[in-house]
Amino acid sequence: MAEETIVLRVQRYRPEQDSDPYFQDYEVPYRKDWVVLDALNWIKEYKDGTLSFRWSCRMGVCGSCGMMVNGRPRLTCNTFLREFYPNPITVEPLVNFDIERDLVICMDTFLEKLKKVKPWIIRREVKSPEEGPYNQTPAQLYRYKQFSMCINCMLCYAACPVVGMHPEFLGPAALALGVRYLLDSRDQGWNERMEEVGSHEGVWGCTFVGECSEVCPKHVDPAAAIQQGKVLATLDWFKRWLMPWGQK
Amino acid sequence: MARSNEPAVWSLFAAGGALTALVLPIHVLLFVFLVPFGVLAGDPDALLAFLRHPLFRLYAFVLCCLGLVHAAHRLRFTLVDLGLHGLAVPIAWICYLGAVLGTVVALYAVIVL
Incomplete structure (x- = not known):
């Protein structure tokens, strides 16, 4: 059986090469117990090492991994892929802040x-x-x-x-x-x-x-x-x- | 930064909100439903005398005035927050002028009726 996948539309912005932010689609494996942060880490590990985002504790305590998930501010470590599957998930940096790089905002x-x-x-x-x-x-x-x-x-x-x-x-x-x-x-x-x-x-x-x-x-x-x-x-x-x- | 003088306005807004939420539903229930539909039968002359008592007139005026201040303030900021940021100044004028007009009507009503 083919592996189930889900698409993450991730906003990218690298100031040294991009004049404006743009979206990049990544197809990632779909797992019921994966959160959006797991998917981002999978992308970083296996697909695209240039993707930047903040994270630390993975358990809703440190407050580092806040991003816009489908337009809502969420902690990506407690936002499950299953909430959106099979639809694609849009991930953007938190709004109302300047963007430092990709999903990293300037705080x-x-x-x-x-x-x-x-x-x-x-x-x-x-x-x-x-x-x-x-x-x-x-x-x-x-x-x-x-x-x-x-x-x-x-x-x-x-x-x-x-x-x-x-x-x-x-x-x-x-x-x-x-x-x-x-x-x-x-x-x-x-x-x-x-x-x-x-x-x-x-x-x-x-x-x-x-x-x-x-x-x-x-x-x-x-x-x-x-x-x-x-x-x-x-x-x-x-x-x-x-x-x-x-x-x- | 310096402390704001907003409390002077906000206390009127807060008083209006609290008063409106607490007593306005009672008046609507009494005078829009129960009394006109005959659920609460009583002596109409006694009721009218009560409503025309100076203290009730004063109370009705304060209720209308504070309720209108609250509504104007709330409507103003709701419209701006919904995205009409560019029209913030005219919206403020229209809302507060509406409240002033309503207050004048209320004053007329409690004096004349």
Whole structure:
């Protein structure tokens, strides 16, 4: 019996030789338990060693292998070929990013945005190790835990129409992380973080389309984080107007 | 980056959304279905007196006004997100002017009726 195959239409772009991206078709063996990343690795191994793409863990943890699969942002390591078989599968780099090469996007803008929300615990009073850890109750942990599960795969940036139209918008993952630290009882960096999260480029850029939460492979629900951020920023704004003397 | 003054507008939008979602279905159920179809029978004069009470007039006006602000804001950004980015400015004007017009009509209605 002839081996079953499936066609992958892969977007190629090698800046040193291509003026524009184009599509190249590869026929790969069809296996029920193969994911799109397995097919890409098979192409790299047996058909075309020049194909470039990012990947690492193969188990939906590292967030490296995000690509557009048939027009939707997906982690290629948990997108099975059987979902599309026998139809061809189109694989493109994540939209809303510059392309570095083939399926590899340039993530500099994302990393800059991530840094802006200061995704670390800021303390005014630092405890010495002898004084012990910063304890938290389960209820305090529960407030932000879901928003801390982000793996920085950037699928939400490819899904968000606002990111596409306004490149300066901080975007779903960075804002979810900013809100995550605003909600953390151990954090004391409210004011400096709110300068970014509560800015026009921060939560107020969001028009609540909600696609970020639809595509998130870790169910972080960035759209919910941003709406909570809007409530926090609004309460903060009214507090600053009503009690200007109350600022730390 | 500086903090935005958007909360001033957004709180109206959020209040409109919450109020519309919570109480508007009740009014539609009561005054579009239950009362006209005679399911809830009562003294029409007493109902009219209740509806004409200044506090109810004020409540009806706030409900209309905030609901319209919410609708205008939501419609504006939905249209832009659907791809009408080039028309963002006229869309904003049309949506908010619509809300202002609706508010004027609501004001007229709660004063005159």
